[in-house]
Amino acid sequence: MRRLDLRFNDLGPEQAALIAASPRLRKLRELDLGSNAIGGRGLAAIARSPHLTGLRKLYLFHNQLGASLELLRERFGTALRG
Numbered sequence: 001m002r003r004l005d006l007r008f009n010d011l012g013p014e015q016a017a018l019i020a021a022s023p024r025l026r027k028l029r030e031l032d033l034g035s036n037a038i039g040g041r042g043l044a045a046i047a048r049s050p051h052l053t054g055l056r057k058l059y060l061f062h063n064q065l066g067a068s069l070e071l072l073r074e075r076f077g078t079a080l081r082g
Contacts, residue, residue, distance in 0.1 A: 001025070002027065006031075006036070013045070016045050019049075023051050032059040033063065035063075037064075039063070039066070040064070046058070046072070047068060047071045047072045048071075058072075058080050
């Protein structure tokens, strides 16, 4: 799988942590988590995931990025959208 679109799925921090922990997503290039309620804890899990190293685009529109924004920028750089 190269692209995963999970917009508008009412995902929270627990679901984001499950996504981040999935080794099946190693080949993922685009992940869209827009319009969810992932919050800082979930976004930190995404940023620290050892399985999402291949992401080229990470969409986070309409999520509360908060303090996790800097961590996400450090990890994903120009791949970060939103």
